[in-house]
Amino acid sequence: MNKELVDQVKEYVAAHREEILKKYEEFINLKDFWRDAEDVTIVAQWLKKEFDAEGFQCELIDVGPKAGKLVMGTLGTDRPGQAILFSGHMDTALASDLYSENPFRIEEGKAYGPGVLDMKGGILISLYVVKALNAIQYQERPLKVLFAPDEEGLHSYTQVADFIQQNSAGCLFALNMETGLVNNYLAVGRKGRLGIDVFVEGKSAHAGADFLAGISSIEEMAHKVLHFQALTDLEKDTTVNTGVIQGGTIPNAVPAKCMCSLDIRFKTMDELTRVRTAVKEICEKNYVAGTTCTFQELNLFTPFETHDEIMALFEFMEKTAKRYDLPETAPAQVGGCSDATYIQLAGTPVLCSCGVRGEWNHTLREYAIIESLYERICWYSAAVIDAAEFKF
Numbered sequence: 001m002n003k004e005l006v007d008q009v010k011e012y013v014a015a016h017r018e019e020i021l022k023k024y025e026e027f028i029n030l031k032d033f034w035r036d037a038e039d040v041t042i043v044a045q046w047l048k049k050e051f052d053a054e055g056f057q058c059e060l061i062d063v064g065p066k067a068g069k070l071v072m073g074t075l076g077t078d079r080p081g082q083a084i085l086f087s088g089h090m091d092t093a094l095a096s097d098l099y100s101e102n103p104f105r106i107e108e109g110k111a112y113g114p115g116v117l118d119m120k121g122g123i124l125i126s127l128y129v130v131k132a133l134n135a136i137q138y139q140e141r142p143l144k145v146l147f148a149p150d151e152e153g154l155h156s157y158t159q160v161a162d163f164i165q166q167n168s169a170g171c172l173f174a175l176n177m178e179t180g181l182v183n184n185y186l187a188v189g190r191k192g193r194l195g196i197d198v199f200v201e202g203k204s205a206h207a208g209a210d211f212l213a214g215i216s217s218i219e220e221m222a223h224k225v226l227h228f229q230a231l232t233d234l235e236k237d238t239t240v241n242t243g244v245i246q247g248g249t250i251p252n253a254v255p256a257k258c259m260c261s262l263d264i265r266f267k268t269m270d271e272l273t274r275v276r277t278a279v280k281e282i283c284e285k286n287y288v289a290g291t292t293c294t295f296q297e298l299n300l301f302t303p304f305e306t307h308d309e310i311m312a313l314f315e316f317m318e319k320t321a322k323r324y325d326l327p328e329t330a331p332a333q334v335g336g337c338s339d340a341t342y343i344q345l346a347g348t349p350v351l352c353s354c355g356v357r358g359e360w361n362h363t364l365r366e367y368a369i370i371e372s373l374y375e376r377i378c379w380y381s382a383a384v385i386d387a388a389e390f391k392f
């Protein structure tokens, strides 16, 4: 308990409310749709400048031509103890031409604009945690930041997922500054996701004249789809959804080709293994003689599993909120994926949805609650100050 220091943080935040909003506006007005690598790099340079001004030594890391640069840096490399990591992504989900129709603005305590919630607001919180801690001359342990350039693109063209895992190891804990939940809950678990495209080939023939010469890819796929769907296990929260199916060309031909796309969601690696193995078996099995089948896995996001160290970190954050009169929290399970999974795989306890609170990310209705910026800067600064009490 360090009430005096946390009170100083609260005073710092109260004295900088306007400045924080100006910085928010400047940040949001930098476009950074994930596909526009050069725009994302401009944001990375802006963040490097901001964090370096606070004493960080940030690097801009090249992750290939299809994504902007990644930002990573540490403040206080000579400080004792394990670092605390603030992580997230710089890129936004909506195309940059939407900026003119949805510019940054504040209405009735809410901020609007691309990325206000997902998740530039969260990065702004981490910047002001650093500023507030510097203002009170905090020097106890290193602070680290790591911001990915292509999370909205699911790291499809880069090795950023592996990079996050390698570079988040050894930290005391991490807060992933993703989209905050409107009710102030923190995410202690998220589902993983795997896409699989399945391709069946048969043989085309005239449906009237040569019916027996044909081999129906659609008939084969129909069998397979029923088996794919049956892999859903609602008790374990595993779902298998055949979201796309395409096949055949005209009604009066036996169809030679059919494909489908599966979206698989799961909470544990065990469930991923179960479904993955079963899909492979279904693909290899023939229901209609003479058909062949291939499949391709796409965009694997491993799950963020609710292990004991995650709950220990949650309880520490909950206690921190209570003791300094900050808004109450509770643990939440979230359906969507995030990079928290890679931090967990590195063995670092992590919580997700730590960003500014709001709703409707990935839409033009996206908004963030301004007051939650201030509350969370205080909350996470207090967690850093009291970090010695977090033990697992």
Ligand SMILES: [Zn+2]
Residues within 6 Å of the ligand: 089, 118, 119, 151, 178, 179
């Ligand atoms: Zn996000």
